[in-house]
Amino acid sequence: MSMQPFVTETGVCAALMRNNIDTDQITPGHTGMKVQKTGFGEGLFFNWRYLPDGGDNPDFVLNQGPFRDAKFLLAGANFGCGSSREFAVWALRDFGIRAVIAPSFGAIFTSNCYMNGVAPIILDEAAVSAIAGEIAPDHCTMTVDLVRQVILSPGGREHRFHIPDLQRERLVEGLDAIDATRKRDDQIAAFQAADRLRRPWVYAVEGAAA
Amino acid sequence: MGRTFFEKVWDDHVVADLGDGAFLIHIDRHFLHEVSGAVSLKEIDARHRTVRNPELTFGTVDHVLETVPGRGMTTRMPGGDDFLREFTERIGPHGIRFFDLHDRRQGIVHVIAPELGVALPGMTFICGDSHTCTVGGVGAFAWGVGSSDSEHALATQTVIMTRPKTLRVNFTGQLRPGVHAKDMILALIAKYTADGGTGYAIEFAGEAVRSLPMDGRLTLCNMAVEFGGRTGTVAPDEITFAYLRDREFSPRGADWDRAVAYWRTLPSDADAAYDMEYELDCSTLEPQVTWGTSPEHSVAIGGVMPDPAASADPIARTSRQRAADYAEIEPGASVMGLPITGAFIGSCTNSRIDDLRAAAAILKGRKVAEGVTAICSPGSTATKLLAEAEGIDRIFIEAGFEWRESGCSLCMSGATGGESFPRDARVIASTNRNFEDRQGPHVRSHLASPVTVAASAIAGRIADARAFASKEDEQ
Numbered sequence: 001m002s003m004q005p006f007v008t009e010t011g012v013c014a015a016l017m018r019n020n021i022d023t024d025q026i027t028p029g030h031t032g033m034k035v036q037k038t039g040f041g042e043g044l045f046f047n048w049r050y051l052p053d054g055g056d057n058p059d060f061v062l063n064q065g066p067f068r069d070a071k072f073l074l075a076g077a078n079f080g081c082g083s084s085r086e087f088a089v090w091a092l093r094d095f096g097i098r099a100v101i102a103p104s105f106g107a108i109f110t111s112n113c114y115m116n117g118v119a120p121i122i123l124d125e126a127a128v129s130a131i132a133g134e135i136a137p138d139h140c141t142m143t144v145d146l147v148r149q150v151i152l153s154p155g156g157r158e159h160r161f162h163i164p165d166l167q168r169e170r171l172v173e174g175l176d177a178i179d180a181t182r183k184r185d186d187q188i189a190a191f192q193a194a195d196r197l198r199r200p201w202v203y204a205v206e207g208a209a210a
Numbered sequence: 211m212g213r214t215f216f217e218k219v220w221d222d223h224v225v226a227d228l229g230d231g232a233f234l235i236h237i238d239r240h241f242l243h244e245v246s247g248a249v250s251l252k253e254i255d256a257r258h259r260t261v262r263n264p265e266l267t268f269g270t271v272d273h274v275l276e277t278v279p280g281r282g283m284t285t286r287m288p289g290g291d292d293f294l295r296e297f298t299e300r301i302g303p304h305g306i307r308f309f310d311l312h313d314r315r316q317g318i319v320h321v322i323a324p325e326l327g328v329a330l331p332g333m334t335f336i337c338g339d340s341h342t343c344t345v346g347g348v349g350a351f352a353w354g355v356g357s358s359d360s361e362h363a364l365a366t367q368t369v370i371m372t373r374p375k376t377l378r379v380n381f382t383g384q385l386r387p388g389v390h391a392k393d394m395i396l397a398l399i400a401k402y403t404a405d406g407g408t409g410y411a412i413e414f415a416g417e418a419v420r421s422l423p424m425d426g427r428l429t430l431c432n433m434a435v436e437f438g439g440r441t442g443t444v445a446p447d448e449i450t451f452a453y454l455r456d457r458e459f460s461p462r463g464a465d466w467d468r469a470v471a472y473w474r475t476l477p478s479d480a481d482a483a484y485d486m487e488y489e490l491d492c493s494t495l496e497p498q499v500t501w502g503t504s505p506e507h508s509v510a511i512g513g514v515m516p517d518p519a520a521s522a523d524p525i526a527r528t529s530r531q532r533a534a535d536y537a538e539i540e541p542g543a544s545v546m547g548l549p550i551t552g553a554f555i556g557s558c559t560n561s562r563i564d565d566l567r568a569a570a571a572i573l574k575g576r577k578v579a580e581g582v583t584a585i586c587s588p589g590s591t592a593t594k595l596l597a598e599a600e601g602i603d604r605i606f607i608e609a610g611f612e613w614r615e616s617g618c619s620l621c622m623s624g625a626t627g628g629e630s631f632p633r634d635a636r637v638i639a640s641t642n643r644n645f646e647d648r649q650g651p652h653v654r655s656h657l658a659s660p661v662t663v664a665a666s667a668i669a670g671r672i673a674d675a676r677a678f679a680s681k682e683d684e685q
Contacts, residue, residue: 017525017528018525018528018529018532019404019504019525019526019529020404020405020503020504020506020529022643022645024625024643024645024646024647024648025645025646028625028647029287029622029625029626029627030287030288030625030626030627032288032289033245033289033293033626034289034292035248035249035252035289035292035293035296036249036252037249037253037357047646047647076525076526076529077403077405077525078404078405078408078438081404081405081435081436081438082340082643082645083339083340084246084338084339084340084354084355084356085245085246085356086246086249086356086357086358089356104405104408104409104438105408106340106408106435106438107353107374107408107409107435107438107439107440108340108353108354108355108356108435111355111356111359111371112356112358112359115356115358115359115362116358125523125525129524129525164230164231164232164372165229165230165232166228166229166230166232166370167232167372177358177362177370178259178361178362178365178366181234181362181365181366181368181370182365182366184225184226184234184366185366187225187226187234188225188234188236188262188366188367188368191225191236192236192367195222195236198222198472199222199332199469199472200465200468201330201461201465201466201468201469202238202266202330202333203265203266204461204465205265205266205459
């Protein structure tokens with residue numbers, strides 16, 4: 001599916017200030033993993049967002065007032081650690097989250113974000129805590145400018161961040177990575193031809209075929 | 211300036227420099243399983259793309275496949291049958307080698323990849339599973355990817371990635387008896403936190419690592435992702451070569467000799483520099499067990515539950531308090547002695563033959579405590595058959611363990627509504643994640659080595675396996 005371009009976005013920012021929010025919590029497996037890439041928004045943070053009887057948990061931030069429409073999520077360190085399940089990013093995206101802002105991210109989660117038009121933005125802990133401190137239900141609008149790589153916090157402060165050029169261009173333009181790489185097939189073929197001489201055992205796979 | 215092991219492997223796989231730290235990296239081996247693989251293959255088919263190098267790609271079923279005896283291609287995980295069916299139907303037409311549930315080569319991807327010689331030193335190796343870093347134990351540069359990266363690799367035999375920084379972890383000194391690779395990695399994560407390795411390609415080095423047999427190295431690298439690492443590796447040496455020789459997909463004859471000659475050039479040069487170095491002294495290391503909901507919540511087995519209020523940082527304080535509330539343990543309480551109702555030996559962390567042998571040595575002639583559900587799921591069908599040939603299955607069964615088929619079992623399945631421990635259970639497991647609800651709804655999981663799990667199953671409470679081992683020695 002094509003990605004939604006992300007240039008400058010303004011919207012509600014919700015804060016979920018815990019460390020080590022793992023992908024099992026972002027999309028618990030029992031909420032129905034499906035052999036597809038969309039339709040996971042309802043399952044986002046399922047065990048935290050809903051009560052055992054299926055009703056909304058009023059204590060959970062995404063069930064509170066304007067945060068139901070959050071476009072940005074602030075979190076503690078190591079957000080998206082754990083399982084590689086891309087369902088976690090699909091659920092955030094399907095819910096409407098365009099960027100997650102945290103001091104650090106799980107590496108696989110970061111890569112999955114780039115593949116799906118969600119920006120994983122790293123700010124240091126002091127900056128994340130400062131923005132979280134500014135947020136109130138009637139004061140939670142924030143702007144993320146991916147071109148200038150700047151966040152304008154609800155309190156009107158600017159925070160600079162960096163996303164590698166290639167990934168940022170992909171987010172801004174909504175580019176499909178596979179199409180872009182396939183244009184380099186000659187380079188891939190040349191690499192393999194040279195590598196085959198250097199490491200023949202990599203390509204001549206022993207053993208019984210399927 | 212010399213190069214590190216990781217830099218040598220990286221340099222040999224760069225297809226293109228894409229600027230600002232991003233590179234197009236060649237993938238030597240790609241393993242698929244039914245969860246992320248089903249989605250990748252479905253997208254490939256939907257867009258009428260071809261698999262560029264099917265001969266470099268492998269597949270098996272492990273994640274939602276049941277591990278109960280007599281299993282078939284249906285699972286109690288909601289929606290799981292679709293993954294099994296879609297994957298099985300789609301993989302064949304692409305000409306990808308596939309080890310189905312009846313194949314002796316079936317097993318957990320990260321257990322069978324080294325066991326079959328699919329993962330080799332100096333190779334880039336990916337799979338749509340976070341614990342792919344496990345096979346860094348044989349000296350491969352291996353890391354987990356999502357379905358889209360997997361799809362990218364199927365279509366192009368490459369992935370786009372930012373070059374990680376290098377981190378060397380020096381495990382100094384020698385392990386004392388009764389202390390294992392699992393204890394090394396839990397202690398490391400507790401010392402430097404769960405994102406201590408974030409942004410790094412981690413190389414595990416030092417005297418204690420060099421002495422580890424291959425199964426221990428695989429356990430060590432398995433949890434590199436729980437440390438935030440992009441990958442975890444052990445540079446190849448004679449132990450690696452001896453382990454890989456004559457494996458089904460290992461090179462043979464002249465190719466083997468050429469491969470070993472190349473592999474010998476890979477270890478870091480003496481003057482190579484790392485971006486970061488950490489150190490952990492193994493000579494005083496105790497067996498470890500986790501108390502909370504992150505692998506970083508680990509203490510020595512004789513230790514006590516730390517006070518969350520002692521954390522200086524407010525976010526860490528809240529997070530640790532939440533973990534303590536979930537685990538229902540009071541600050542200052544001893545972790546050893548906590549009563550358990552479940553014990554599990556399995557998963558890509560600790561389900562290999564050395565793990566089963568070590569646990570069997572504790573279990574032999576003993577019985578699992580009343581009220582404890584104890585389960586063992588070997589990591590591969592081949593491991594299961596080997597264990598049965600050695601009589602290990604009888605020791606487990608006579609002790610009161612369930613002896614299962616191979617697969618991810620309670621490590622993965624509990625969280626997906628498949629096989630799981632009952633609600634509110636407290637269990638000890640040889641797995642890698644003690645996350646909330648990981649092994650069933652509101653199940654509290656304590657991570658430990660297989661011997662600690664075996665000893666705890668017998669005691670009915672979290673126990674120090676060394677007490678059991680020493681009793682054995684006296685007899």
